[in-house]
Amino acid sequence: MRIRSGLWRVAELPTTRAGVERAFSYFTAGVRLGTVAQMVPAVQLGAARASHEAGYLACWGAAALAAVAVSVVTLVRRRPPGTAVSVLDFGLACALLVLGPLVLAPWDRFGTWTAFQPGYALSVIITAGGVRGLGVWAASLLAVSLSYVVYLGGDVGSEMTSTAVGNVLTYVVYALVARMFFGYTRRIARDADASRARAAELARREEERRAQVMMHNGVAVMRLLTEQGDDVSRARLVGQAEVELRRMRSYLRGGDAYASEGEGPSAGLVPVVRRVCERFADLNVVASLDLGTGLRIPAAQAEALERALGSLLLNVRVHARAHEVVVHLDGTGEGGWTLTVHDDGVGFDPASVTAGVGLREVVVGELRRRGLAVGIVSAAGEGTTVTVRSRPGPEAAPPPEPALPTVRAAFADAP
Amino acid sequence: MAVVDDASLIRESIGLLMPGLDVVAAVATVEELVRRAPAVDVVLLDLHLANLEQQPDARQGIAAIRTLTRHGYRVCVYSQEERRFVLAACLAAGASGIVSKALPRDRAEQLFLDVAAGGTVVPQPVVGILEVLVRRDCITLLSERQRQILHGRARGLSYAQVARELFVSESTLRGYWFDLTKSLSGSLRGLTPGEIERALGLAPGDLLEFWADPTEEADGADRKEWWRIGGRGGR
Numbered sequence: 001m002r003i004r005s006g007l008w009r010v011a012e013l014p015t016t017r018a019g020v021e022r023a024f025s026y027f028t029a030g031v032r033l034g035t036v037a038q039m040v041p042a043v044q045l046g047a048a049r050a051s052h053e054a055g056y057l058a059c060w061g062a063a064a065l066a067a068v069a070v071s072v073v074t075l076v077r078r079r080p081p082g083t084a085v086s087v088l089d090f091g092l093a094c095a096l097l098v099l100g101p102l103v104l105a106p107w108d109r110f111g112t113w114t115a116f117q118p119g120y121a122l123s124v125i126i127t128a129g130g131v132r133g134l135g136v137w138a139a140s141l142l143a144v145s146l147s148y149v150v151y152l153g154g155d156v157g158s159e160m161t162s163t164a165v166g167n168v169l170t171y172v173v174y175a176l177v178a179r180m181f182f183g184y185t186r187r188i189a190r191d192a193d194a195s196r197a198r199a200a201e202l203a204r205r206e207e208e209r210r211a212q213v214m215m216h217n218g219v220a221v222m223r224l225l226t227e228q229g230d231d232v233s234r235a236r237l238v239g240q241a242e243v244e245l246r247r248m249r250s251y252l253r254g255g256d257a258y259a260s261e262g263e264g265p266s267a268g269l270v271p272v273v274r275r276v277c278e279r280f281a282d283l284n285v286v287a288s289l290d291l292g293t294g295l296r297i298p299a300a301q302a303e304a305l306e307r308a309l310g311s312l313l314l315n316v317r318v319h320a321r322a323h324e325v326v327v328h329l330d331g332t333g334e335g336g337w338t339l340t341v342h343d344d345g346v347g348f349d350p351a352s353v354t355a356g357v358g359l360r361e362v363v364v365g366e367l368r369r370r371g372l373a374v375g376i377v378s379a380a381g382e383g384t385t386v387t388v389r390s391r392p393g394p395e396a397a398p399p400p401e402p403a404l405p406t407v408r409a410a411f412a413d414a415p
Numbered sequence: 416m417a418v419v420d421d422a423s424l425i426r427e428s429i430g431l432l433m434p435g436l437d438v439v440a441a442v443a444t445v446e447e448l449v450r451r452a453p454a455v456d457v458v459l460l461d462l463h464l465a466n467l468e469q470q471p472d473a474r475q476g477i478a479a480i481r482t483l484t485r486h487g488y489r490v491c492v493y494s495q496e497e498r499r500f501v502l503a504a505c506l507a508a509g510a511s512g513i514v515s516k517a518l519p520r521d522r523a524e525q526l527f528l529d530v531a532a533g534g535t536v537v538p539q540p541v542v543g544i545l546e547v548l549v550r551r552d553c554i555t556l557l558s559e560r561q562r563q564i565l566h567g568r569a570r571g572l573s574y575a576q577v578a579r580e581l582f583v584s585e586s587t588l589r590g591y592w593f594d595l596t597k598s599l600s601g602s603l604r605g606l607t608p609g610e611i612e613r614a615l616g617l618a619p620g621d622l623l624e625f626w627a628d629p630t631e632e633a634d635g636a637d638r639k640e641w642w643r644i645g646g647r648g649g650r
Contacts, residue, residue, distance in 0.1 A: 284517065288543025288569060291550060293616050323519065326539055326571025342571035382576065 016196075020189040021079035024182065028080045028127040029071035035123035036067045042113035049108055056103040059096050063120045066092050070127070080182075086131040090140035093121040097147035109151065110160060117151060118167060125171055129178025130186075141175045209361055214251040216362050217307060218244035220314045233282065240279050240310075247307070267302035269295040269337060270329065276306055277327055280313040285325045292329030295337050297390070304370040305339075305388065311362040312341050312386055320345025322383065332390075339388040347378045416531060417453050419445055419479070420461040420493070421470060429459065433524040444470055445479040449486055456531035457511070458483055462494040462501075477508045484509035491530040493523070499540035500625040503611075507603045507626070512536030535596035542569050544615070545599045553614040554602040561595050568592065 010026060013019045043060055050056035070089060074080055081089060096117045100109060109115045121144050131137045145168050152164055221241045225234060270289045277287040297305070309327075316322050322345030330338045359376065363386065367374045373391050378384035417440040420426040430438030440453040444464060460483065464475035474482055483490045491512035492505050502513050512530035514523050515538065526536045537545065546569040548554045549562065556562050560581070567577035578588040608622040 286539040286543065286571070288540070288546070290543065290547045290615055323522070324539060324571065326569075328543065328570040340570040344571070344573065382573065385570070385572065385576070 015189060015192050017186070017189045017193055018078075020185055024080040024130055024185075025074040025078050028074045028130075031123050031127050032067040032071045035120060036064050038113050038119065039064060039116045042116065046104075046108075046114040046116070049105070049114060050103050051105050052103045055099070059099055059103055060116060062092065063096055063116060067120070067123070080130045081128065083131055083133055083136055086128040087136060087140065089124050089128060090143060093117075093124040094143050094147040097121055097144070097151040100151040101153045106153065110163060118148060121148065122171060122174060125175045126178045129175060129180075130182035137175075137179065141171065145171055209365070210251070213307070213361050213366055214248055217310050217314060218248050220311075220318065224314075224317065236279075236282060243279070243310075266296040267299050269297050269302070269305075269339075272297075272302045272306050273309065273327060273329055273339065276309045276313065279310070280317065280325075283313060283316055283325050284323065285313070285327055287327045289327070289329040292331050292337055292339075295329075295331055295335065297337075298370075301370045301372065304366045305372070308363040308367050308388070309339075309341065311359075315359070316343045316345060316384075320347075320384065322346075336390045338390075340385065341388075342383060342385045344383040347380050347382045347384050349380050350376065350378055416457045416459060416527065417441070417448055417455045417488075418459045419443070419448050419464065420459070421464045421466055421473065422461070425461075432520055433527070435524050436527060444473045445482050446474060449482065452486070455488070457489045457491050457527065459493045459527060460490050460510075462492055462496050462505070477504060480505055480508040480510050489530060489533075491527055491536065493527075497540075498625070499538075499544060500622060502538050503541045503544050503603065504622075504625045506537065506541060506600050507606070509604065511600070513538045513541070534593050535600050537596050537600065539571060544611075545569075545603065548603070548606070548611065548614050549599075551614040553606060553610055554599060556595075556598075560591065561598075564588065564591050564595060565599075 010023075013023050039060065043057075046060065047053050047056050066089065070081055070085065073085065100115070100117045104115055104117075109118075113119060125141065125144060128137065128140065131140075148164075148168060148171070218241070221237055221244050225237050225241060270292050273289055273292075274287060277285045313325065316325055320343045322343035325341065325343045328340040328342070330340075332338055364374045364376070367388055371391055373387075373389040375387040375389075376384065377387075416436055416438055418426045418429050418438055419442055421443050423443070426441040426443070430436060430441070439455055440448060440451055442448045442451065445460070448458065460479060462476050462479070464473040464479060465471055466473075480490050480492070490510045491514060492502075492510050493514050493516060495516045496502060497515075505513055512526060512535060514526045514530075514536060516523075518526070530536055542565070545554065546565055549556050549565060556565070563581055564577060567580060572580075574585050574588050574592065578585045581588065583591075608626040609619065611617075611626075612619060612622050
């Protein structure tokens with residue numbers, strides 16, 4: 001049960017950089033201890049056949065001890081050996097190879113675990129593939145290859161030459177593969193970490209935007225409440241404040257204030273627009289909605305539209321100094337529609353004015369997210385016209401044009 | 416021009432506050448104006464003229480408009496009435512213009528002068544009704560250009576904005592609008608309430624509250640019912 005539990009934890013390793021290093025430590029320990037496991041059965045025979053038994057056992061013991069030590073250290077530190085340990089590791093592997101001719105006869109230096117030195121050196125090469133410095137890694141690989149040549153000495157028969165060359169190539173190829181494996185896996189982990197960080201940042205921004213959208217109209221109403229002393233206007237604003245309060249409560253409860261597109265029943269477009277206009281009766285709003293009679297839109301669109309229209313009329317109240325606001329709804333056939341909100345106020349220059357949260361997020365951002373096109377045309381002294389249009393289906397939609405770096409262009413998808 | 420308003424302060428002060436106007440008569444009732452018969456370009460008419468203390472039986476509303484137009488006057492309604500069907504009924508009864516008392520003084524003065532010069536001033540809510548009537552083929556507009564102008568004006572766009580969209584000068588567009596509103600008002604007078612109800616998707620009889628029966632005599636015995644707009648007053 002404990003083993004099963006341990007394996008389960010391995011399978012649950014996080015796909016982070018730390019998790020990958022931890023996995024590398026498991027890999028390193030596995031390879032090194034596996035090598036020791038392969039060395040153990042041959043030790044008795046090796047010692048018996050060795051030309052220098054004590055020397056052979058000393059070399060074997062050093063290799064086994066180093067392998068176990070490296071395994072323990074990597075498991076404890078939860079990452080593969082660093083540069084210093086790897087250099088020492090390579091040094092020991094080279095020393096064992098160089099000492100090989102002193103403890104083993106030439107005919108015993110090939111092909112079996114009696115001659116454990118080449119196999120041990122290979123395990124070091126594989127597990128040191130993750131060493132950070134490329135120079136250290138390359139130099140160590142070269143040193144092991146040269147040590148192997150020394151290990152073979154001049155006694156290799158012609159029939160074993162191909163095996164010797166093959167072993168050297170094995171060192172090189174395994175070293176490259178191991179390094180690629182370590183490097184690529186680390187890159188994946190780094191990218192995963194970066195992606196998670198970006199996703200978290202985007203989620204934070206989205207939450208911030210949602211909060212802005214939810215709070216904006218309420219803040220504007222509260223600001224008006226604190227500024228306007230007239231009892232009649234305050235009473236009117238209290239009604240709007242209650243609407244915004246309900247909306248903010250719904251957001252704080254995590255309710256369905258942000259229902260996704262298409263969810264919920266559809267809503268009559270005219271009642272939605274009329275409801276908002278009635279909340280702003282003091283602005284002299286002329287609502288010409290007859291041409292939109294009978295139109296229905298998804299509940300989520302209605303919610304966004306109600307909030308956007310409220311924000312627009314709040315803008316008119318606060319900034320426009322308009323005599324009249326015309327809210328015009330026109331059905332364009334097959335369920336399509338266009339809502340135009342025009343005020344004859346002071347207007348603004350789109351090229352020089354930075355859009356606030358209201359226009360940018362509550363109106364343009366939210367309506368576009370709900371699949372509606374928005375256009376804002378304004379000029380100083382000529383009032384402001386905002387056009388909201390239901391978009392055609394995707395098959396009929398024209399290809400998007402490249403955006404120009406002006407506010408006007410950013411708000412110009414509903415001509 | 417002449418002013419008919421039961422509020423003495425308003426009728427006496429208009430000439431003083433609007434120096435561009437030459438007010439030759441300021442009276443409290445339509446009957447008094449007809450009796451004096453001044454020669455004027457336009458009569459500014461308040462819709463609600465009856466009051467219990469001074470003139471409970473004064474002719475008002477649609478009846479007042481008809482009386483004045485029958486005597487050859489151009490009528491510009493000057494009222495705080497906001498109900499769009501009431502305003503449309505005034506145009507249908509023969510008024511040449513409707514100006515809200517809520518408008519700034521200089522703007523109202525300019526609109527009075529426009530009516531006096533032969534123009535037709537249609538308030539925005541009625542422009543919306545006229546657009547619906549045109550779109551539903553209840554009123555026929557001959558040219559595409561007229562439809563485009565009505566399209567822009569119904570959305571509240573200024574003369575300058577519509578003119579830019581149509582690539583004409585603002586003065587040209589004002590001329591087009593001058594002719595168009597006159598034509599639309601004339602067409603509105605030719606429609607029956609039933610036709611308008613059908614075009615606007617209203618139930619039969621919905622307009623009876625606002626629209627006077629065109630066959631009624633202005634001086635009939637049931638004169639007090641000519642103004643059947645009930646509910647809140649427009650002052």
